[in-house]
Amino acid sequence: MSLDQLYQQIILEHAKERHGNGLDAGAEFPAGAASGQSHQLNPTCGDEITVRVSVAGGKVSDLRWDGEGCSISMASASVLTELAEDLDTAELQRIIDSFREVLRSRGKVAADPEILGDAAAFEGVSRYAARVKCAMLSWVAAEDALTQALGRQES
Amino acid sequence: MVAPPAHLPSPAPALGNDEVLRIRNDFPILNRPVNGQPLVYLDSGATSQNPTSVLEAEQEFYEQRNAAVHRGAHHLAVEATDVFEDARETVAAFIGAGVDELIWTSNATEGLNLLSYSFLNASLPGAPAEAARFALGAGDRIVVTEMEHHANLIPWQQLAARTGATLDYIPVDDSGALDLEAAARLIGPRTRVLAFTHASNVLGTINPVNDLVALGRAVGALVVLDACQSAPHLELDVKALDVDFAVFSGHKMLGPTGIGGLYGRSELLNAMPPFLTGGSMITTVTMDRAGFLPSPQRFEAGTQRISQAVALAAAANYLTETGLARIHAWEATLGQRLVEGLEAIPGIRVLGPAAGRERIGLAAFDVAGVHAHDVGQFLDSRGIAVRVGHHCAQPLHRRLGLTASTRVSTYLYNTTDDVDAFLDAVAGVRPYFNA
Numbered sequence: 001m002s003l004d005q006l007y008q009q010i011i012l013e014h015a016k017e018r019h020g021n022g023l024d025a026g027a028e029f030p031a032g033a034a035s036g037q038s039h040q041l042n043p044t045c046g047d048e049i050t051v052r053v054s055v056a057g058g059k060v061s062d063l064r065w066d067g068e069g070c071s072i073s074m075a076s077a078s079v080l081t082e083l084a085e086d087l088d089t090a091e092l093q094r095i096i097d098s099f100r101e102v103l104r105s106r107g108k109v110a111a112d113p114e115i116l117g118d119a120a121a122f123e124g125v126s127r128y129a130a131r132v133k134c135a136m137l138s139w140v141a142a143e144d145a146l147t148q149a150l151g152r153q154e155s
Numbered sequence: 156m157v158a159p160p161a162h163l164p165s166p167a168p169a170l171g172n173d174e175v176l177r178i179r180n181d182f183p184i185l186n187r188p189v190n191g192q193p194l195v196y197l198d199s200g201a202t203s204q205n206p207t208s209v210l211e212a213e214q215e216f217y218e219q220r221n222a223a224v225h226r227g228a229h230h231l232a233v234e235a236t237d238v239f240e241d242a243r244e245t246v247a248a249f250i251g252a253g254v255d256e257l258i259w260t261s262n263a264t265e266g267l268n269l270l271s272y273s274f275l276n277a278s279l280p281g282a283p284a285e286a287a288r289f290a291l292g293a294g295d296r297i298v299v300t301e302m303e304h305h306a307n308l309i310p311w312q313q314l315a316a317r318t319g320a321t322l323d324y325i326p327v328d329d330s331g332a333l334d335l336e337a338a339a340r341l342i343g344p345r346t347r348v349l350a351f352t353h354a355s356n357v358l359g360t361i362n363p364v365n366d367l368v369a370l371g372r373a374v375g376a377l378v379v380l381d382a383c384q385s386a387p388h389l390e391l392d393v394k395a396l397d398v399d400f401a402v403f404s405g406h407k408m409l410g411p412t413g414i415g416g417l418y419g420r421s422e423l424l425n426a427m428p429p430f431l432t433g434g435s436m437i438t439t440v441t442m443d444r445a446g447f448l449p450s451p452q453r454f455e456a457g458t459q460r461i462s463q464a465v466a467l468a469a470a471a472n473y474l475t476e477t478g479l480a481r482i483h484a485w486e487a488t489l490g491q492r493l494v495e496g497l498e499a500i501p502g503i504r505v506l507g508p509a510a511g512r513e514r515i516g517l518a519a520f521d522v523a524g525v526h527a528h529d530v531g532q533f534l535d536s537r538g539i540a541v542r543v544g545h546h547c548a549q550p551l552h553r554r555l556g557l558t559a560s561t562r563v564s565t566y567l568y569n570t571t572d573d574v575d576a577f578l579d580a581v582a583g584v585r586p587y588f589n590a
Contacts, residue, residue, distance in 0.1 A: 003536040003587075007529075016589065045528055045544045046558035068558060070526035071588060134528060 006128065007071065008121040010079075015071035020081030023050055023066035030054045033061045036148025038141040042133050047073055051141035053084070055149045060084045060092055063142065070134050072125060077138035079118045084142070089150060095119070096143050103132050167478055170485035172570045178477070179568050181206040192538030195573050200356055200517050200564030201542050202406045203387060205470070209409055212469035216462040223458055225435055239461050242468035243451070249471040250382070250401065250418055251392035258417040258424070258454040259464055263383045264306040266402035266417035267350075269430045269454060270379060271310035274348070276428040278318045285426040289377070293319035297348040298341055298376070300325040300333055300362075301554050302355045305547040307381040311350055320347070327554060331358040331507030335366055346376045353385035353401075357548050357562065358507030359490060359514035361385070364396050372397070377423075383407055387474070387566070388515055389483040393418045405463065409470035414463035417454070424450035431456040474567075482567045486516030489565040489574055493518045496578035502585050506555055517564035519546065522581075524590030527559040533587055534561075537580045 029035035033054040041048045049067030053060060063084040065077050084092050099119055102111045107127040111120035125135045179185050182204045187194055196204060216238065222231035224239045240254075247257040260266040276282060277289035291297070297311045301324050315322040323346075325338040333351075342349060349371040354361045364380065371378040380401040385391055387408035393401045400423070405414040419427070429436060429447055433456035438446035447453050474482065494510045497503045502523035508514045522530050531543035542562040545552045552558060563577055584590075 003533065006532065007587075012589065045526075046549060046552070047526075070528035072528070128532070131528070131532070 006124045006131075008124070010118055010121040011071065011075040014075035014078040014118075017078070018074055019078040020064050021066065021074075021078065023052055023064050030062055032056055034149045034153035035062075036145035036150075036152065038144035038148070040137050040141040040144075042069070042073070042137055044130075044133070045070070047134070047137065049073065049077060049138050049141055051077070051138055051145050053142055053145035053149050055089050055146070055153060058088060060087045060089060060146075065138060065141070067138070069137065070131075072122070072131055072134040073137050076119075076122060076135045079121070080138050080142055083117055083119060089146060092146060093143070096139050096146075099139055100136065102126055103135055167481060170477070170481040170567070172572070175485070175568060175570050179570075181208070181473075182568050183207065183210075185568060189538040189540070190536055195537075195539040195576050197563045197565060197569065197573060197577055198540045198542050199387075199407070199566035199569075200384065200546075200562060202412070203409050203566055204568065205409055205411065205466075206473050208473055209411065209466045209469045213411060213462045213466040216465045221462075224461055225452070235461060238465050239459065242464040245468040246416060246464075246471050247418075249391075249475060250386060250403070250416070251394045252418045253421060255450050256418055256421050256424065258419070258451045259459055260402070260415045260417050261413055261460070262404040262406070262415040263381060263402040264404075266415055267306055267310045267379070267381070269417055270400055270402075271314040272430040273427045273454075275314055275317055276430070282428060286428050288423075289427055291315075291318040291320045291347050294345055295320040296323055296341075296343070296346045297321070297350070298323045298325060298338075298346050300351045301327045302331075302333070302358060302360065302548065302551050303350070303352055304356050304381065304383070305549070306383075307350055307352060307379075308550070311348065314348075324550070325351070327358070327551065330509065330512070331355070331360045333360075333362055333367075335363065338367065338370055342370045342374055342376065344374050346371070346374050348379060349376045350379035350381070352381040352383070353391075354388070354515045355507065355551075356384050356517075357519045357546050357551055357560070359517045359519075360507055361389075361513055361515060364398070368397050384515060384517075388479075388486055390479040399423055405467040405470065408467075409473055410467035411463045414460045414467045416467075419450070421450060424453065429453050429456070433457050435459075477567060485567065486565050486569075487514070488516075489569055489571065490514050490516040490518065492571060492574045493563060493565070493578070496574065497581065500578070500582050502590065503581065506560060516566070516569075517562060519560045519562040521557055521560050522584055522590070525584055525588045527561045529588060530561045530581075530584050533584050534577070534580050537576070539577055539580055541577075 033056040035054040037052040039050045047069035051065040054062040098115045102109050103126050111123040113120040220234045222235040224236040247254045274289045277286035323341045326334045378398045380398040382401045382403045386403035401418040406412040436456045504521045506519045527543040
C-alpha cells in the first residue's frame with residue numbers, strides 16, 4: 001500500500017483545518033443539554049485528546065475537542081466532529097461501531113461511505129497496526145463522553 | 156578484552172564503507188526489501204540485528220547440547236553447563252568484569268528491577284545485618300538524571316515510594332549535557348543510590364562517568380550505570396569506570412532478545428539479598444529456611460536463558476573481533492554526518508549536542524509542523540526504519556517541550572549511504588505534509 005493511500009487528501013486537509021478543535025477547560029457545559037467529557041491517552045507516543053459531547057432532544061447538539069497528536073489522530077477528530085453535528089445519538093453510536101469494526105479489521109472490512117462519510121478515508125489506517133490507536137483515540141473518547149451525557153440526561 | 160584476531164593487521168585500519176559492506180553480508184535481514192525498497196535499518200538503538208554467527212550459535216546449542224545447566228550428571232548437562240559458563244566468561248571479559256560478577260537477566264530493565272527489589276528487601280524488617288548498606292528509609296535520597304530511560308527511572312521511583320526515600324533529578328542543560336554543578340549540590344550525605352545512563356538513548360550524549368562516580372564515592376552512594384547504549388558501541392570497562400553496578404541488554408549488541416546482564420562488584424553481590432528465589436540459587440533448604448549461594452547463582456533462580464547466553468557470547472566475540480574502538484569511531488562519524496545533515500534541513504531541530512560536539516551514533520529530532528509518527532510513516536514508505544515516540548523518556552521530552560520525537564540510530568553495519576538516504580528522505584517530509 002502506498003503512502004498516499006494511507007494519507008488520503010481528505011486526511012491531510014483535516015489535519016491542517018481542524019474542525020471542532022478548541023475546548024476551554026474551565027468553561028461550563030452548554031446549558032440546556034446533557035454533556036459528557038472524556039480524556040484519552042496514547043501511551044506509545046504520549047498523544048492525548050479530550051472530547052466533550054453534549055446531547056439535547058435525542059441529538060448531538062455539540063461535539064468539541066482539544067488535543068495534540070499526529071495527522072491521523074487530528075484529522076480523525078476533525079472528521080468525527082463534522083459527522084456528529086446534529087446526529088441522532090443512536091446514529092452516532094452506530095457510526096462509532098462501524099468505524100471501530102473497519103479500523104480493527106487489519107484491512108479485511110471495507111468502509112461503507114454511506115455510513116461513515118469522510119471517515120471512510122481512514123480505511124487504509126487499518127493496515128497499519130501501529131496507527132489504529134491514532135485514528136481511534138478521539139472516537140473512543142467521544143463514545144465515552146456520549147455514554148456519560150446520555151446517563152446524565154436520564155437521571 | 157580478547158586480543159584482536161591475527162588476520163587483522165595491527166593496528167587495524169579505521170572502519171569505513173568498504174569493510175562495512177562486507178560486514179553487512181553477515182546480517183541476512185539487511186538483504187530483505189521493505190515496501191519494495193532496500194531496507195535502510197536505522198533503529199539499532201531500539202534493537203540491533205543479528206549476524207549469522209549469533210543465529211548459528213543459538214541453533215547449534217539446541218541441536219547439539221540442549222540440557223538444563225548446573226544439575227544432572229549426564230553428558231549433555233555437562234556440555235550445556237560448560238558452554239553456559241564459557242558464555243559468562245566471554246561476556247564478563249567483554250565488559251571488564253570478573254566471571255562471578257556477571258548475572259544473567261532478561262534485559263537491562265530486569266537488571267535494574269533486580270537491584271531495586273534487592274534494595275527493597277534489604278530495607279524490610281528482619282533483613283540480614285550485611286544487607287544494611289543497601290537499606291533505604293525516610294530521609295534517604297536516590298539521585299537519577301532527567302535524561303533517564305524509564306527503565307532506569309521507574310524502578311527507583313517505586314523504591315523511593317516504598318521506602319520513604321526521595322528521588323532527585325540531575326538536570327539536563329540546553330546542549331543536552333548534565334548540569335554537574337547541580338549534581339554536586341544534589342548528591343549529599345543522604346544519597347544512597349546514584350543511577351545514571353552512560354549514553355543517552357535520546358540525546359546521544361556520553362555522560363562524564365568519572366565525574367559522577369567521584370561525586371557518588373565522596374558520599375558513599377551505590378553507583379549504578381545504565382550501559383544499554385554504551386556496551387554495544389564503545390569499549391566498556393566497568394572496573395576502570397569504578398561503578399558498583401552496571402546493566403546492559405543483549406538484543407542491542409547483536410544478541411538475541413531475552414538475555415542481558417547485570418554487573419555488580421563481587422563483595423556487594425554477595426551481601427545483597429536476592430530478588431528472585433527458588434531452585435538453583437540455594438545451599439541448604441529446610442521447611443523453615445534456606446541458605447543462598449554466592450553470586451552469580453545467588454541471583455539466578457530457576458532454569459536460565461541458556462541458548463540466549465551462548466548466542467550473546469557469540470555476539471560479544473563478533474564485536475570484539477571487529478574492534479569496539481573502531482566501531483565507536485565509525486559510529487561517531489555517522490553521528491556527525493547525521494547531525495550536520497539534519498541541521499541543514501529547514502524546520503528540523505536536533506535534540507542534544509550540536510554538530511561538532513561528541514555524541515554516539517544516534518540523533519533524535521523534531522520536525523516543525525509534523526508529528527513524529529507521521530515522520531516515521533513517511534520514512535517507512537522509503538524502506539527506512541527509525542524510532543518514533545518518546546523513546547521511553549517522557550520526563551526528558553517534557554523538559555525539551557515535546558511529547559514525541561523521531562530517532563535515527565546507527566550501528567557497525569550502517570554505511571554513509573544509509574545516512575544519506577535517510578537525510579534525503581527527511582528533506583521530503585515537510586513538503587509532503589504541507590508543513
